[in-house]
Amino acid sequence: MAKENKVSEKNLTAVEQRPKLSVDLIKKFAGEVQNEFNKIAWPDRKHTMASTGVVVVLVTILSLYLATVDLLLGKLIGAVLR
Secondary structure (H helix, E strand, O other), rough: OHHHHHHHHHHHHHHHHOOOOOHHHHHHHHHHHHHHHHOOOOOHHHHHHHHHHHHHEEEEEEEEEEEEHHHHHHHHHHHHOO
């Protein structure tokens, strides 16, 4: 009989083998999430503002470049098609 139980346990799918959802598992998961959040090194306000400034400047430069290229290629293609 013991051999039959071992054989039948091996035939279970992965869904059937996973533990059932319970309040204890949820509490354990929430505790692990809290521990991981405590390990995060959050940047200070000065660093965040500096990084945001760099991103805004680079996006502005890139958008001006793309607008210029689009305008020039549009005029060039318009001239060729006439």
